[in-house]
Amino acid sequence: MNPVPARPLVAMRDVAVAFGPFQALRGVSLDVEAGQVLCFVGASGSGKTTLLRTVNQLVPVDRGAIYLDGELQGRRRVGDRLHALGEGEIARQRMNTGMVFQRFNLFAHMTALQNVTEGPVQVQRRRPAEARAEALDLLARVGLADKAGNYPAQLSGGQQQRVAIARALAMKPKLMLFDEPTSALDPERVGEVLAVMKRLARSGMTMMVVTHELGFAREVADRVVYMDAGAIVESGSPAEVLGAPREARTRAFLSAVIA
Amino acid sequence: MTTGAPVPLAAGFGDLSELRTARRAHGGRWLAAALILAVLALLVRAFARGQIEWDYVGRFLTVPVILDGIVATVVMAVCAMALGIVLGVAVAIMRLTPNPVLRAVAAGYTWLFRGTPVILQLLLWFNLALVFPVIGIPGLWSGRAVDLMTPFFAALLGLGINQGAYTSEVVRAGLLSVDQGQYEAAQTIGMGRMTALRRIILPQAMRVIIPPLGNEFIGMVKTTSLASVIQYPEVLHNAENIYYANSRVIELLIVAGIWYLAVVSVLTPLQMLLERRFARGVAGGRR
Numbered sequence: 001m002n003p004v005p006a007r008p009l010v011a012m013r014d015v016a017v018a019f020g021p022f023q024a025l026r027g028v029s030l031d032v033e034a035g036q037v038l039c040f041v042g043a044s045g046s047g048k049t050t051l052l053r054t055v056n057q058l059v060p061v062d063r064g065a066i067y068l069d070g071e072l073q074g075r076r077r078v079g080d081r082l083h084a085l086g087e088g089e090i091a092r093q094r095m096n097t098g099m100v101f102q103r104f105n106l107f108a109h110m111t112a113l114q115n116v117t118e119g120p121v122q123v124q125r126r127r128p129a130e131a132r133a134e135a136l137d138l139l140a141r142v143g144l145a146d147k148a149g150n151y152p153a154q155l156s157g158g159q160q161q162r163v164a165i166a167r168a169l170a171m172k173p174k175l176m177l178f179d180e181p182t183s184a185l186d187p188e189r190v191g192e193v194l195a196v197m198k199r200l201a202r203s204g205m206t207m208m209v210v211t212h213e214l215g216f217a218r219e220v221a222d223r224v225v226y227m228d229a230g231a232i233v234e235s236g237s238p239a240e241v242l243g244a245p246r247e248a249r250t251r252a253f254l255s256a257v258i259a
Numbered sequence: 260m261t262t263g264a265p266v267p268l269a270a271g272f273g274d275l276s277e278l279r280t281a282r283r284a285h286g287g288r289w290l291a292a293a294l295i296l297a298v299l300a301l302l303v304r305a306f307a308r309g310q311i312e313w314d315y316v317g318r319f320l321t322v323p324v325i326l327d328g329i330v331a332t333v334v335m336a337v338c339a340m341a342l343g344i345v346l347g348v349a350v351a352i353m354r355l356t357p358n359p360v361l362r363a364v365a366a367g368y369t370w371l372f373r374g375t376p377v378i379l380q381l382l383l384w385f386n387l388a389l390v391f392p393v394i395g396i397p398g399l400w401s402g403r404a405v406d407l408m409t410p411f412f413a414a415l416l417g418l419g420i421n422q423g424a425y426t427s428e429v430v431r432a433g434l435l436s437v438d439q440g441q442y443e444a445a446q447t448i449g450m451g452r453m454t455a456l457r458r459i460i461l462p463q464a465m466r467v468i469i470p471p472l473g474n475e476f477i478g479m480v481k482t483t484s485l486a487s488v489i490q491y492p493e494v495l496h497n498a499e500n501i502y503y504a505n506s507r508v509i510e511l512l513i514v515a516g517i518w519y520l521a522v523v524s525v526l527t528p529l530q531m532l533l534e535r536r537f538a539r540g541v542a543g544g545r546r
């Protein structure tokens with residue numbers, strides 16, 4: 001590796017997305033350094049989910065570019081033209097990111113352990129015994145060593161979300177995306193998921209987290225990004241954005257959330 | 260709650276603890292059962308005294324021609340259903356792709372083969388030689404259609420392709436019943452469309468697909484009897500051939516009926532086993 005990391009892990013430049021006539025993202029530019037944790041806050045419909053989903057290409061971009069670890073996502077430059085990548089190439093690029101959904105989306109017909117080994121064995125073609133040992137280790141790290149044989153329907157929401165985190169980590173991603181990972185949980189289950197995420201952040205994982213948990217953002221985030229109407233309004237350290245916001249819109253949002 | 264002496268009821272509630280609960284009277288049920296039994300007894304008596312020689316039924320139940328026939332019926336039902344499932348899954352997947360050409364081809368297939376009687380399709384396949392005397396792959400291989408379109412092959416194509424059109428709709432409904440989030444989660448761990456379908460979506464769709472598919476299979480066992488029009492030697496065809504010779508029409512029809520019932524009776528528990536297998540992970544389902 002380079003002794004001086006010259007480039008950010010994620011670089012978004014002027015990314016725009018429209019759903020029909022509706023502009024969900026209006027030219028977003030953003031850098032994420034390796035090892036950083038970014039938290040995204042903003043009102044419902046402001047484009048946080050859309051932004052996250054452009055990074056792993058669940059939503060294709062209409063304009064602009066996203067680089068992950070220096071590699072242009074979704075397209076290839078040939079001479080002075082860009083060509084869309086084929087499905088296999090996109091699938092390969094997606095393996096660099098792990099994603100955790102608001103609604104867990106665990107594979108319902110597989111046990112917790114099978115959920116975690118599915119990607120390594122079926123996609124990365126790793127040896128099943130090896131993948132299994134690693135999966136058990138990951139499940140232990142999220143505190144679920146004893147639930148490996150349970151189906152998702154036999155787990156609480158918080159447990160399901162921790163399995164989902166283990167499933168994403170099993171692919172050894174460079175970047176983890178979290179889309180409101182705790183907002184479908186009972187209040188008493190939120191803490192256990194946040195604790196796992198905090199440990200992950202401390203271990204040096206690069207993370208982009210959409211969250212309404214401002215306490216988590218204050219404690220863990222290197223940078224907080226406030227979004228409104230498909231654009232970044234302001235970004236900075238948690239103390240700056242959450243403690244002393246410059247923009248009136250940020251202040252209005254924060255006072256509404258905290259009230 | 261505290262344990263210990265039971266809390267006394269408030270005044271105004273009678274103490275029921277000493278009373279027994281009487282069983283509900285089921286007068287209606289008994290009456291219905293008696294009526295049904297009476298009707299059944301009359302029916303049995305009618306058949307026993309009717310112009311049916313029951314010992315013929317017993318004798319022809321296991322003659323080689325009938326046994327060959329039921330084997331041919333089961334073989335055709337299984338092969339045609341297998342072809343139908345393969346085609347049905349492929350067409351269902353085609354209908355859900357973003358590719359408009361594939362979607363149109365798939366919709367056209369379903370329209371054509373659901374829209375015409377299966378007996379007509381059987382006759383068309385069987386008589387294909389009238390249209391294409393020689394069939395094959397140009398330059399590689401070819402053969403005379405009359406030799407190729409045996410009753411077995413014509414019945415397999417006719418029944419299987421027709422079944423595919425129905426099965427595709429059953430499979431499509433199953434695929435649509437799986438939450439979109441499952442597909443997205445598969446994508447995020449780097450799966451392509453086909454891997455996601457095979458590993459994640461189809462196994463979960465099976466829970467929805469199997470009950471109607473079991474229905475279709477049972478239908479297929481009986482629909483094979485239509486292949487008698489193109490000389491396929493299934494059980495009804497063979498039973499007919501016997502009664503053309505000995506005029507024991509009703510007896511041989513009963514023989515065929517008994518065999519159809521027997522095959523279908525075996526299929527039903529098999530379906531239950533499959534359903535249980537694919538209920539894994541569903542709340543209330545078996546592990």
Ligand SMILES: Nc1ncnc2c1ncn2[C@@H]1O[C@H](COP(=O)(O)OP(=O)(O)OP(=O)(O)O)[C@@H](O)[C@H]1O
Binds near residue numbers: 042045051
């Ligand atoms: N697939 C889609 N088709 C059409 N419109 C969409 C689609 N996905 C998102 N949108 C719209 O884009 C806008 C931004 O949506 P997005 O989900 O990114 O917001 P969000 O900031 O994540 O909101 P929330 O906090 O409610 O999750 C919304 O107005 C939404 O209705």
Ligand SMILES: [Mg+2]
Binds near residue numbers: 048049179180
């Ligand atoms: Mg959202």
